[in-house]
Amino acid sequence: MxxxxxxxxxxxxxxxxxxxxxxxxxxxxxxxxxxxxxxxxxxxxxxxxxxxxxxxxxxxxxxxxxxxxxxxxxxxxxxxxxxxxxxxxxxxxxxxxxxxxxxxxxxxxxxxxxxxxxxxxxxxxxxxxxxxxxxxxxxxxxxxxxxxxxxxxxxxxxxxxxxxxxxxxxxxxxxxxxxxxxxxxxxxxxxxxxxxxxxxxxxxARTADVVVAGFRLHKTSTEERPLLGSMLLGLFNDEGVLQHVGVAASFTEARRADLFDQLDAMRIPLAEHPWGAWQQAEAHESDRLPGGQSRWTGTKDLSFTTIAPTLVAEVGYEHMEGTRFRHTAQFKRWRDDREPSSCTYEQLEEVASYDLAAVLE
Structure with a gap:
């Protein structure tokens, strides 16, 4: 060439x-x-x-x-x-x-x-x-x-x-x-x-109220100074099942330390968590659960800590890809006034369809 x-x-x-x-x-x-x-x-x-x-x-x-x-x-x-x-x-x-x-x-x-x-x-x-x-x-x-x-x-x-x-x-x-x-x-x-x-x-740019149902540690986290890396987010579908919709991950180091302390105190056993089936390969065939490997993550450890799904957060997002946020969401604030059960897909803006062929003309 x-x-x-x-x-x-x-x-x-x-x-x-x-x-x-x-x-x-x-x-x-x-x-x-x-x-x-x-x-x-x-x-x-x-x-x-x-x-x-x-x-x-x-x-x-x-x-x-x-x-x-x-x-x-x-x-x-x-x-x-x-x-x-x-x-x-x-x-x-x-x-x-x-x-x-x-x-x-x-x-x-x-x-x-x-x-x-x-x-x-x-x-x-x-x-x-x-x-x-x-x-x-x-x-x-x-x-x-x-x-x-x-x-x-x-x-x-x-x-x-x-x-x-x-x-x-x-x-x-x-x-x-x-x-x-x-x-x-x-x-x-x-x-x-x-x-x-x-x-x-x-x-x-849009916002949604989501359930915070777990977290992962930051890559710089240590036993002496544990730091939160990302919060795992969920929304309830029409059947009342909490679906994994993405993560929020952009925080300062000081904020990561505070968030770890807050969320770590809410740990519950995996078996008691709505996403407890994530370790079973067959569970991923019907639901996109956290912890699964993909073509992008390879062998990266995607295990997470499960917490009681009682916290509600407002996050910013751009748009959906199927049932998930297309990109990492941005944490806005805690919503203590919202019940987790109110965090459903119904709150999301429904975008009117448009024919791609018309864009390409």
Whole structure:
């Protein structure tokens, strides 16, 4: 492979802000685009060679043979693109299904590539032919990207953009129904900045009251100074069963020590806890319980300390992935005025569905 921009390359990143900014809030103006919920990927193609560089620069090509074939068919001979690998089920992005591709068995990957094929959404041009576009402003990179992908067809897509903040605000409200994450803003006059947080991202922010049902120790915890690492959170489903929905984990060291003392005093035996079946492999077939290994955790110790499920906390979250929080939740405050039984899925905002095909038009 011999391209003007070579792997490994860490993609340009974004910093979070609240609310869609005015298009003229930065010199040269802003361009807005949907924020896709998938695997960030820098595509390098040189003839028959394709590298799918992840955010951490690992090559994802072995997990997406279907996408490699599509990129060879749809892209120019020599090109470097920044974009997102996504996977849709019934007209909605499904990150959990996408994550199943990260599997050590080639036969499993091949089967998934056939039954649940992935797509690539391009949103930046880094090189074309013998020319590097990294130092060019986004306005020029976008124009070059549109020309380069003018004949591309599914599953290779060009993300839509707008310079109208009102349109971006509308996208922020409706595209979540198709599984998207929010909106991204890029300065039209700025060059590409590998590993630099020069983009802006606007994501959904919500709160929920949850049951704190267990905890894990922090990686720096010692016997002399035990520190809480994360709180395990639960919500009751329609059958009255407490489901594990995620964790809250961002605390100062002093707060970790205080929280450990508070929660450790509430220990109960595993056998008396609603999640006592987590050690039984068959329990994970019907419920997603804490303590189970996954393709992401490998052999990492995910055991936890069970506590009486009587504490209620208000947490912040962005959106759901199935029955769980998509990302780590943020602890807000204790809710002593709430009963644990009131912490159900019914309190969560129901996002109106939206057809992904309409986003990709």
């Amino acid at each position: 011999d391209l003007p921009v070579m792997p490994p390359l860490k993609p340009m990143l974004a910093k979070s802000i609240k609310g869609v900014p005015a298009a003229d809030s930065v010199e040269g103006g802003l361009s807005f685009e949907p924020k896709w919920d998938g695997f960030r990927c820098v595509v390098f193609r040189d003839g028959d060679e394709v590298v799918l560089g992840s955010r951490s620069t690992k090559d994802l090509a072995r997990y997406f043979p279907d996408l490699v074939a599509a990129l060879l068919r749809e892209l120019p001979e020599r090109i470097v693109l920044d974009g997102e690998i996504v996977l849709a089920v019934d007209g909605r992005l499904e990150f959990d299904v996408l994550s199943q591709r990260i599997h050590p068995a080639a036969s499993r990957v091949d089967m998934l590539a056939e039954t649940t094929p992935a797509s690539f959404v391009a949103f930046d041009l880094l090189a074309l032919g013998d020319e590097s576009f990294i130092d060019r402003p986004f306005a020029m990179r976008r124009a070059g990207l549109e020309r380069a992908l003018s004949n591309a067809t599914a599953p290779v897509h060009l993300t839509r953009t707008t310079t109208d903040a009102a349109v971006a605000t509308e996208w922020f409200g409706i595209f979540e129904g198709a599984g998207l994450d929010g909106v991204v803003a890029k300065a039209l006059a700025k060059p590409y900045a590998p590993n630099g947080r020069t983009m802006l991202k606007i994501k959904h």
